[in-house]
Amino acid sequence: MNTTALFSTQGYLYFPHFYADHELAEIESILLHFHNQWIKEHQDEYEKRLINSHSITSSSFISERERLALFQFITQAKLREVIGGIFPEKALFLNTQLFFDPYNPVQKNYWHRDIQYTGMSLAEQKESIKTQQVIHFRIPFRAEEGIELIAGTHREWDLQEEEDTRLCLNGKTPSDPLARGKQIKLNRGDLLVFSANMIHRGLYGNNRLAFDLIFCDDHPHFRSFIDSNNHPSSAEKQQLNHTDLFL
Numbered sequence: 160m161n162t163t164a165l166f167s168t169q170g171y172l173y174f175p176h177f178y179a180d181h182e183l184a185e186i187e188s189i190l191l192h193f194h195n196q197w198i199k200e201h202q203d204e205y206e207k208r209l210i211n212s213h214s215i216t217s218s219s220f221i222s223e224r225e226r227l228a229l230f231q232f233i234t235q236a237k238l239r240e241v242i243g244g245i246f247p248e249k250a251l252f253l254n255t256q257l258f259f260d261p262y263n264p265v266q267k268n269y270w271h272r273d274i275q276y277t278g279m280s281l282a283e284q285k286e287s288i289k290t291q292q293v294i295h296f297r298i299p300f301r302a303e304e305g306i307e308l309i310a311g312t313h314r315e316w317d318l319q320e321e322e323d324t325r326l327c328l329n330g331k332t333p334s335d336p337l338a339r340g341k342q343i344k345l346n347r348g349d350l351l352v353f354s355a356n357m358i359h360r361g362l363y364g365n366n367r368l369a370f371d372l373i374f375c376d377d378h379p380h381f382r383s384f385i386d387s388n389n390h391p392s393s394a395e396k397q398q399l400n401h402t403d404l405f406l
């Protein structure tokens with residue numbers, strides 16, 4: 160099965176050793192510097208609950224040079240090739256996130272579909288996952304427990320136990336184990352591509368630090384979520400390949 164068919168069937172793709180160490184060095188140093196600044200600025204929310212920051216390309220914590228380096232990383236040919244295999248039509252860059260461990264070591268993880276936080280009704284969500292795609296490209300800098308996911312649920316709705324668990328119904332809580340869950344452990348240099356629509360949860364531990372690039376279908380619904388400040392300017396685009404990924 161080629162990667163397009165495999166992704167379409169299971170909703171995720173795992174590429175071990177996708178990046179050589181030296182290919183991560185520059186963005187790792189930019190993101191670590193960003194992360195330290197971000198923690199200082201968001202100390203309260205970080206200590207209470209947060210497990211990720213976002214919108215790094217528009218952050219005042221990074222310089223113009225660093226922002227360009229991030230865009231160059233995002234648009235490099237080998238990643239563009241994977242993106243092309245997953246989005247049959249045009250893909251649009253949505254945003255970036257940086258995932259880390261919760262400050263509270265006993266904070267529980269949670270099964271979810273990202274779409275459950277959009278305000279759509281369950282009926283709308285069920286319809287929407289059949290056609291619309293939001294995809295995470297996870298790039299871990301350290302060996303981590305990774306993501307646990309339920310293959311195929313990017314297009315299919317939950318079993319009753321799964322819906323009860325992620326929606327906290329009928330005595331279930333979102334961190335309860337789910338029988339169909341499959342853990343994908345990750346190492347530095349790996350790439351995990353997974354659908355945000357699928358049932359999944361992040362697994363904490365090992366002081367994880369993972370950079371997520373998020374792409375979506377070019378659909379008016381998603382365009383409305385895009386902050387153009389996270390996209391390169393016309394001048395920046397002249398220094399990039401594959402600018403079709405941007406607005």
Ligand SMILES: O=C(O)CCC(=O)C(=O)O
Pocket residue numbers: 210258273295355359360361362371
């Ligand atoms: O890694 C995590 O903690 C959660 C990841 C996740 O849910 C997501 O990227 O949508």
